[in-house]
Amino acid sequence: MNIGTAASKSGMSAKTIRYYEDIGLIAPANRRESGYRDYSEDDVHLLQFLHRARSLGFSVKQCRELLSLYKDRNRASGDVKAIALGHVHEISEKIKELQAMKDTLETLVDKCHGDERPNCPILKDLAGSEPNNK
Amino acid sequence: MNIGTAASKSGMSAKTIRYYEDIGLIAPANRRESGYRDYSEDDVHLLQFLHRARSLGFSVKQCRELLSLYKDRNRASGDVKAIALGHVHEISEKIKELQAMKDTLETLVDKCHGDERPNCPILKDLAGSEPNNK
DNA sequence: ATAACCCTTCCAGTAACTGTAAGGTCAAGA
DNA sequence: TCTTGACCTTACAGTTACTGGAAGGGTTAT
Structure with a gap:
């Protein structure tokens, strides 16, 4: 074919x-x-x-x-299992990382009134503790 | 500097x-x-x-x-919030995907005895329903 | 002056494809 | 038979967000 x-x-x-x-x-x-x-x-x-x-x-x-x-x-079944387990571990780490990002962002989003006013907690966080309106 | x-x-x-x-x-x-x-x-x-x-x-x-x-x-606070929310959504999708992968893999790993015998459920799953020992 | 360490630019490589261009092949209909 | 359209070929560029390395110049301390 x-x-x-x-x-x-x-x-x-x-x-x-x-x-x-x-x-x-x-x-x-x-x-x-x-x-x-x-x-x-x-x-x-x-x-x-x-x-x-x-x-x-x-x-x-x-x-x-x-x-x-x-x-x-x-081939040994154990070899395959080892690769799969390693991969499961990688995936778990990635999930943890993403979850932490998501938690942080959701906290920020919650704090943001999201209206037309320019005062935004999200930008404030990104800018660090000492915001600088250059 | x-x-x-x-x-x-x-x-x-x-x-x-x-x-x-x-x-x-x-x-x-x-x-x-x-x-x-x-x-x-x-x-x-x-x-x-x-x-x-x-x-x-x-x-x-x-x-x-x-x-x-x-x-x-x-700038409007709402614009920033929209970007952040979009990103939160992307992250959530990614997490779901990874979680599904992880669940599948863990099921497979559980089924695998992981010894020296060549009969491996993980490879069997990857190979599909009709394994082919070419 | 010489070593050690910083800086510069530029090019290549990474992962895993996808897009595009220019052109050859094949099967079906007029 | 001719043509049309779908499918195939290779080759090269682009994607994302950097990182590594080479070749060479600047700075600092001894």
């Missing part, structure tokens, strides 16, 4: 598939005489794997590791 | 300050005869504003808006 078909079956764009080939995340596709890339169901399956992993927030680098473990019939 | 001093006072790197000047987020600094950039306390204050805004997750583009509101003595 053509790249467009493989793209819609796997959920990613044709652009992305070519990109993954470019960076060596996936092997170069077979080519027809016309030069068009030609994909099998197995190829699509691999693309789906990648799509799912990326949508779960694994980086391309992590996908590379997961792929090599996926392709290795003797 | 030199850029290094302004950097440590404001909490950002000298590189970043030059970069902000480059992209026009801040005005070009005054120069000494030597060509060195020269910063005043007011400049540092502006840099601190930016540092705080960036650390709260505002994009550079949003910082540009905030800055122009900050410099405008007649």
Whole structure:
């Protein structure tokens, strides 16, 4: 099948598939005489794997590791678990960070009357303790 | 003061300050005869504003808006509040997304025995309903 | 004077694509 | 058969917000 078909079956764009080939995340596709890339169901399956992993927030680098473990019939389940756990940790940290930002901003927004008057607590906070109306 | 001093006072790197000047987020600094950039306390204050805004997750583009509101003595508090609220919304969405990822991954990790056997539920999930041990 | 450290500009690299341009291929309808 | 439109190709630029490094000049203290 053509790249467009493989793209819609796997959920990613044709652009992305070519990109993954470019960076060596996936092997170069077979080519027809016309030069068009030609994909099998197995190829699509691999693309789906990648799509799912990326949508779960694994980086391309992590996908590379997961792929090599996926392709290795003797891989240890523990290796995969370690990658996943590491990733869970990263995600937790990111959530904490965002939550802290959100809390701060919500506090500021609450304090802001949000009318036409120029006195804004949000700007005051950003400007620090000693606002400077240059 | 030199850029290094302004950097440590404001909490950002000298590189970043030059970069902000480059992209026009801040005005070009005054120069000494030597060509060195020269910063005043007011400049540092502006840099601190930016540092705080960036650390709260505002994009550079949003910082540009905030800055122009900050410099405008007649700005409406409501404009600032709108930007902040929009940003809070973005952050909330991001948190939801990450939380969903984390939940999925934790479920998978729980199912994984994590030993030396190659049968891994995480890879199975990534591979979809019809695993293919090519 | 010499070391140590600061500053300058400029170019490249990062992550993971997306957009665009210029051109070749394919299938279906007039 | 010709044409139209959808699809494919490569290659290069742009995105975000910086960071790293090279090559070279300025400043300060000993």
